[in-house]
Amino acid sequence: MSVSVQFYLTLLLVYVGVNLIACWGLNLQMGVAGILNFGFVLFQAAGAYAYALFTLGPVSGGAGLNAGYQVYLWGTQLPFPIPFLAAIAAGGLLAALVGVVVLPRLRGDYQAVALLVVSLIGGGIVLNNISLLNGASGLSGIPKPLAGVTGLSGIGYSWFYVALTALICLMVWYVVHQIGVSPFGRTLRAIRESEAAARSLGKDVKRKRLTAFIVGGALGGLSGAVLVGFINAWAPASWGYQETFVFVTVIIIGGFGSNLGVAVGVILVPIIFGELPTFLPQLGQASWLGAIQLILYGALTLGFLWFRPRGIVPEKRISYSRSDLVGRGRQVEANEMLAVVLAGEEGVPRHDGDVSGQ
Amino acid sequence: MSLIALYVGFGVVSAAILALAAVGFSMQYEVTNVLNLAYGQVMTVAALAAYAVNRLGGALWLMLVVGGLVGAVLSAILNRLIFSPFAKRGLKLFGMIVITIAVGLIVGNISLILFGFGSFSYGVASLTTYRFAGMVFTGSQLATVALALAAMAVIRIVLVKTKIGRAMRATATDPVLARASGIRTGLVSDVAWLISGTLCGLAGVAAATSVAAWSVTTGDSLLITILAAAVVGGIGQPYGAMLGALLIGIVTSVIGGYVNPSYTEISAFLILTGFLLFRPAGIVPGVVLEREVIA
Amino acid sequence: MMEMSVVSEGVREAEVSAPILELRGVSRQFGGVHAVEDISMSVYEGQVVGLIGPNGAGKSTIVSLIAGSLQSTDGKIFLDQKELSGLAPDVIARRGIARTFQVSAEFSRLTVLQNLLVAPKEQKGEGLFGALAGRRYWGGSESQNIERAFELLTQFGMLAKANDYAGSMSGGQRRLLEVMRAIMVGPRVLLLDEPTAGVHPNMIGELREQLVRLRNQGLTILMVEHEMDFVRSMCDVVIVMARGRVIAKGTLDEVRSDPKVMEAYVAG
Numbered sequence: 001m002s003v004s005v006q007f008y009l010t011l012l013l014v015y016v017g018v019n020l021i022a023c024w025g026l027n028l029q030m031g032v033a034g035i036l037n038f039g040f041v042l043f044q045a046a047g048a049y050a051y052a053l054f055t056l057g058p059v060s061g062g063a064g065l066n067a068g069y070q071v072y073l074w075g076t077q078l079p080f081p082i083p084f085l086a087a088i089a090a091g092g093l094l095a096a097l098v099g100v101v102v103l104p105r106l107r108g109d110y111q112a113v114a115l116l117v118v119s120l121i122g123g124g125i126v127l128n129n130i131s132l133l134n135g136a137s138g139l140s141g142i143p144k145p146l147a148g149v150t151g152l153s154g155i156g157y158s159w160f161y162v163a164l165t166a167l168i169c170l171m172v173w174y175v176v177h178q179i180g181v182s183p184f185g186r187t188l189r190a191i192r193e194s195e196a197a198a199r200s201l202g203k204d205v206k207r208k209r210l211t212a213f214i215v216g217g218a219l220g221g222l223s224g225a226v227l228v229g230f231i232n233a234w235a236p237a238s239w240g241y242q243e244t245f246v247f248v249t250v251i252i253i254g255g256f257g258s259n260l261g262v263a264v265g266v267i268l269v270p271i272i273f274g275e276l277p278t279f280l281p282q283l284g285q286a287s288w289l290g291a292i293q294l295i296l297y298g299a300l301t302l303g304f305l306w307f308r309p310r311g312i313v314p315e316k317r318i319s320y321s322r323s324d325l326v327g328r329g330r331q332v333e334a335n336e337m338l339a340v341v342l343a344g345e346e347g348v349p350r351h352d353g354d355v356s357g358q
Numbered sequence: 359m360s361l362i363a364l365y366v367g368f369g370v371v372s373a374a375i376l377a378l379a380a381v382g383f384s385m386q387y388e389v390t391n392v393l394n395l396a397y398g399q400v401m402t403v404a405a406l407a408a409y410a411v412n413r414l415g416g417a418l419w420l421m422l423v424v425g426g427l428v429g430a431v432l433s434a435i436l437n438r439l440i441f442s443p444f445a446k447r448g449l450k451l452f453g454m455i456v457i458t459i460a461v462g463l464i465v466g467n468i469s470l471i472l473f474g475f476g477s478f479s480y481g482v483a484s485l486t487t488y489r490f491a492g493m494v495f496t497g498s499q500l501a502t503v504a505l506a507l508a509a510m511a512v513i514r515i516v517l518v519k520t521k522i523g524r525a526m527r528a529t530a531t532d533p534v535l536a537r538a539s540g541i542r543t544g545l546v547s548d549v550a551w552l553i554s555g556t557l558c559g560l561a562g563v564a565a566a567t568s569v570a571a572w573s574v575t576t577g578d579s580l581l582i583t584i585l586a587a588a589v590v591g592g593i594g595q596p597y598g599a600m601l602g603a604l605l606i607g608i609v610t611s612v613i614g615g616y617v618n619p620s621y622t623e624i625s626a627f628l629i630l631t632g633f634l635l636f637r638p639a640g641i642v643p644g645v646v647l648e649r650e651v652i653a
Numbered sequence: 654m655m656e657m658s659v660v661s662e663g664v665r666e667a668e669v670s671a672p673i674l675e676l677r678g679v680s681r682q683f684g685g686v687h688a689v690e691d692i693s694m695s696v697y698e699g700q701v702v703g704l705i706g707p708n709g710a711g712k713s714t715i716v717s718l719i720a721g722s723l724q725s726t727d728g729k730i731f732l733d734q735k736e737l738s739g740l741a742p743d744v745i746a747r748r749g750i751a752r753t754f755q756v757s758a759e760f761s762r763l764t765v766l767q768n769l770l771v772a773p774k775e776q777k778g779e780g781l782f783g784a785l786a787g788r789r790y791w792g793g794s795e796s797q798n799i800e801r802a803f804e805l806l807t808q809f810g811m812l813a814k815a816n817d818y819a820g821s822m823s824g825g826q827r828r829l830l831e832v833m834r835a836i837m838v839g840p841r842v843l844l845l846d847e848p849t850a851g852v853h854p855n856m857i858g859e860l861r862e863q864l865v866r867l868r869n870q871g872l873t874i875l876m877v878e879h880e881m882d883f884v885r886s887m888c889d890v891v892i893v894m895a896r897g898r899v900i901a902k903g904t905l906d907e908v909r910s911d912p913k914v915m916e917a918y919v920a921g
Binding site for chain 3: 182186192193201205317318
């Protein structure tokens with residue numbers, strides 16, 4: 001494989017990872033908890049900027065390259081993985097602030113519009129106040145994580161970054177999957193279906209939804225960090241509300257509320273439908289490309305909502321049977337016996353099976 | 359002091375246009391039950407149609423008529439082709455909002471391909487200026503403000519006083535019940551989209567008249583302030599939207615112009631946050647939240 | 654408003670202790686119109702109280718006021734002599750009042766079983782960190798809840814529907830589902846809003862049997878109900894409402910012979 005193809009491939013893979021993290025986060029908010037967040041990209045932006053500020057160093061006299069030509073409010077340079085953690089914190093914190101204001105006070109329709117407006121105004125603020133985050137030109141020369149430590153450069157580093165992204169995706173998958181199958185996820189889905197009924201069962205609806213919103217926002221922040229760690233630049237143009245719509249399209253096509261579906265959607269939507277038009281023979285001016293892509297996204301969304309509203313891989317129905325319970329009980333017994341065998345004569349069986357009593 | 363008056367004057371003009379657009383948006387939600395985020399793009403298409411009239415030498419009134427007509431017809435078509443079929447399938451609020459965004463993307467980007475990225479201006483801004491209490495207005499600005507007020511008044515009267523107006527609101531609230539009580543809901547919903555679409559088209563032309571350069575994406579960015587005004591006003595409440603638009607229009611204009619241009623968004627943001635925190639039901643108190651509790 | 658004397662003997666016995674649920678002069682207005690006005694009533698532990706009356710009498714409003722999904726404009730509501738007025742519905746639910754809704758409010762894209770599993774209080778793994786700890790942390794309590802849910806489903810004859818989406822149930826099945834779900838919370842007071850509406854006649858017998866069993870275990874029930882046979886066989890006391898006011902209290906037979914009640918039904 002030629003190096004340029006490899007570069008393209010690594011870029012594509014990192015994009016897939018970034019979109020996976022972001023869409024899983026948004027799916028937690030929207031698909032599982034039923035919060036219509038049309039401003040999700042704001043949290044991705046917050047994470048991206050946080051990563052930048054924690055790696056670029058102080059504004060003047062910072063790491064050689066970026067010194068002097070860009071301005072921002074504050075900056076420092078801390079080692080991996082602190083900038084990533086800062087991005088998670090930034091996304092989560094912003095989600096907490098926005099969530100506290102918007103979620104308990106507004107009905108679903110207000111929420112959707114208010115979140116959209118907040119993200120749009122947020123973009124406007126960054127754009128027009130250059131001293132904050134360098135305005136429209138955005139931040140660039142953002143350092144790559146672990147570049148010095150690994151000693152890799154060029155395509156080698158790119159493949160290393162793909163692996164790092166994959167590892168982060170696995171961790172995020174663990175989080176969203178565990179939430180999805182847990183009683184917490186079930187309560188969130190119940191709230192999505194009927195807030196009033198969930199409340200009548202004693203569920204603290206505000207708190208549960210806010211928690212889901214914050215976790216989703218933190219994942220959005222993380223996705224932003226993973227993105228800028230690779231492309232090393234970030235500007236307001238990267239986070240218009242169309243970006244959120246692309247995420248929403250992914251979730252609708254993949255399967256609302258379904259983490260597996262979202263993964264399928266992430267691979268299908270931006271890669272195939274986003275990249276496909278670039279391989280088409282030039283239909284007109286090159287500048288039409290973005291427009292054609294967005295038209296495709298719009299059309300796809302309409303098509304799916306009409307023909308397959310639950311997506312390619314619908315939210316999984318969790319079934320139980322009484323024999324399951326008995327079966328699980330048996331399995332624990334088997335585990336204990338195995339533990340006894342493994343522990344030999346000196347050991348006491350460890351009780352770490354799935355049925356631990358209370 | 360006089361400078362402040364000047365910016366208040368600018369604010370009044372932008373607020374009037376904003377009010378026209380925000381009232382249209384709110385009313386569309388009230389009478390159709392669709393929170394239409396493709397609104398900005400329909401405004402744009404209407405403005406473009408008016409631009410064509412303008413190039414052919416048509417007068418301002420003709421541009422407004424054509425713009426209003428295009429807004430009305432396009433809105434009604436979108437409803438017939440897309441919104442209404444989806445609503446009949448039982449798609450709820452969330453799905454419908456997503457659909458309007460999708461439609462907005464399609465309409466917006468098609469107009470982008472057809473009309474390009476360049477900006478244009480009508481060149482109707484009259485040079486005659488009028489002074490009033492330290493504020494300066496141009497003739498076309500005054501015409502716009504007058505038009506905005508007149509259109510809002512007329513449509514409000516139609517909505518509240520006439521039979522078709524009541525039928526529209528009944529249909530939006532509960533189409534099944536409305537149909538059961540003998541309302542021809544299909545026709546009523548067409549009328550609702552035609553009327554609210556007219557307002558949308560007029561707002562598009564008015565907005566394009568008042569800015570120096572208009573491009574295909576201007577309507578889109580205008581939607582931010584429209585939405586902010588609608589939220590501040592309490593969504594689905596046209597009077598509230600009007601007050602919200604006035605507040606946001608004038609405050610952002612004065613702060614952006616007199617204090618510092620980079621504070622424009624921040625001031626809009628603060629107004630919005632303030633309302634979300636302290637008056638979540640919007641400027642006009644009570645009604646909406648109450649309705650939710652009962653349902 | 655004065656307390657009307659209640660003559661039934663079982664009730665007298667119960668009245669020795671303080672009421673578990675009490676309304677004192679409760680009113681609720683909608684835009685100047687009284688939905689309910691100056692309502693006072695006492696419900697004692699282990700009682701089954703029927704709330705009857707013509708349509709629009711304000712019966713469901715009472716249920717919503719007690720459950721906290723509506724706030725009263727006047728008057729006070731007590732559970733165990735502790736005031737409930739002003740509390741959020743979820744807080745009231747956690748204090749021990751569960752309810753069903755007049756218009757079914759099932760979680761339609763969850764299965765019937767999952768609907769029931771949402772209900773238990775203070776589940777392990779229902780918070781973020783518990784969820785992240787994984788099944789080995791919450792699996793145990795989950796198994797117990799599943800066991801209980803299966804038991805209820807068996808008792809209500811809906812075992813075969815356990816893994817079907819709640820949204821695909823018939824109207825009557827949804828009613829039963831809501832009753833089961835409310836029971837899963839483990840409440841002290843159960844508010845039922847027309848529990849038999851749309852329920853198949855064969856199933857009404859099962860419903861009655863289960864509710865009686867729960868009553869015998871000490872559960873207090875307040876139900877809005879139109880089906881008079883059901884009320885007769887279930888309720889110790891009935892309270893008759895018309896036009897937002899209480900017009901009679903007593904056993905079903907007592908209130909039936911009350912001329913005010915007859916008038917209300919004819920006029921209502």
